[in-house]
Amino acid sequence: MSGAEELIDALNGTFGHHAGYRASHAKGFSVRGRFIPASGGGEAQIPLLQSEQQVVARFSVGGGKPAISDKSPTVRGIGLEIGQNAEKWAMALISNPVFFANSAEQFKAFLAARVADPATGAPDPAKVKAFNDANPNTVPHQAYLKSVAPCRCYSAEQYHSGHAYHFGTSEGVLAARILLEPEGGRHGLTDEEKKDLPDDFLYDRLLRELSNRPARWTLKLVVANDADDISDPTVPWDGVHGELILGTVQIELPDDRAESVAKVFDPSHLPEGVAEPHDNVFALRSPAYAVSVARRSS
Numbered sequence: 001m002s003g004a005e006e007l008i009d010a011l012n013g014t015f016g017h018h019a020g021y022r023a024s025h026a027k028g029f030s031v032r033g034r035f036i037p038a039s040g041g042g043e044a045q046i047p048l049l050q051s052e053q054q055v056v057a058r059f060s061v062g063g064g065k066p067a068i069s070d071k072s073p074t075v076r077g078i079g080l081e082i083g084q085n086a087e088k089w090a091m092a093l094i095s096n097p098v099f100f101a102n103s104a105e106q107f108k109a110f111l112a113a114r115v116a117d118p119a120t121g122a123p124d125p126a127k128v129k130a131f132n133d134a135n136p137n138t139v140p141h142q143a144y145l146k147s148v149a150p151c152r153c154y155s156a157e158q159y160h161s162g163h164a165y166h167f168g169t170s171e172g173v174l175a176a177r178i179l180l181e182p183e184g185g186r187h188g189l190t191d192e193e194k195k196d197l198p199d200d201f202l203y204d205r206l207l208r209e210l211s212n213r214p215a216r217w218t219l220k221l222v223v224a225n226d227a228d229d230i231s232d233p234t235v236p237w238d239g240v241h242g243e244l245i246l247g248t249v250q251i252e253l254p255d256d257r258a259e260s261v262a263k264v265f266d267p268s269h270l271p272e273g274v275a276e277p278h279d280n281v282f283a284l285r286s287p288a289y290a291v292s293v294a295r296r297s298s
């Protein structure tokens with residue numbers, strides 16, 4: 001069995017296999033819009049981003065359960081594809097500034113610790129604690145989720161790459177994490193909303209918003225300081241960071257075209273001017289996404 005198959009087995013082992021759905025971020029929907037370059041084209045030298053581009057995106061709730069509640073305290077995601085011709089940039093970003101594993105073994109162990117106990121239908125807290133104690137680098141991911149309320153709308157969420165990519169600029173090559181920052185800031189559900197809202201509200205809420213005006217995010221690079229770890233997506237970057245603005249991602253409409261719904265946001269599709277991260281997680285993703293795509297139809 002390939003390493004990628006083992007990763008998908010780990011996801012299916014915790015969340016179940018649901019025919020027709022992604023093994024991770026199973027619940028979601030597609031939208032479309034455009035990328036509008038920063039005035040002057042931004043400081044990073046990415047030819048694709050020098051002109052307006054079409055965008056297909058997919059918003060999702062983390063985990064592999066298609067019926068998960070939109071109020072659940074897990075990550076939210078965006079799959080984003082900028083450009084429509086041969087030159088495209090695909091990324092899949094999460095609401096958490098850091099990821100939950102820095103290796104294949106840790107990814108599988110994290111999920112194994114969360115397989116539901118048949119007696120309670122929930123993960124066994126003792127197993128989760130034992131995993132956390134043995135893997136302290138994964139704790140910031142979980143601590144962040146405990147520190148914020150789930151977003152009140154996908155348009156009120158920020159999305160992070162975790163990985164540090166490498167970008168050419170007039171000053172030389174720099175390492176940076178990607179951040180999509182919502183125009184109106186991040187907003188979590190109030191206690192009242194948590195009580196009153198149904199389990200499915202994120203689609204309707206975004207659609208209502210889009211019927212009035214597009215949802216916008218600034219696409220920016222958060223530039224690594226010398227002290228930052230650029231080889232481990234579980235490690236938070238503390239303190240003040242330089243930022244480079246690439247432009248605006250503007251989401252305009254829901255998109256139920258079959259090719260958009262079925263799209264795979266394979267993060268190995270990078271445009272000229274963006275070089276891949278040097279960490280132990282990035283290379284795991286493309287083969288794992290391909291196995292998930294194959295299993296979607298089984």
Ligand code: HEM
Binds near residue numbers: 024092104288
């Ligand atoms: C060991 C590393 C990882 C593995 C094995 C993994 C696995 C997967 C799989 C199997 C899917 C579904 C693919 C499909 O059927 O299209 C997926 C989707 C996704 N992943 Fe990952 N992932 C990893 C790392 C990450 C990281 C580091 C991030 C972001 C920081 C991320 C964000 C997402 C998002 C947002 C989606 C949903 C994309 C969509 O809507 O189609 N993943 N992941």
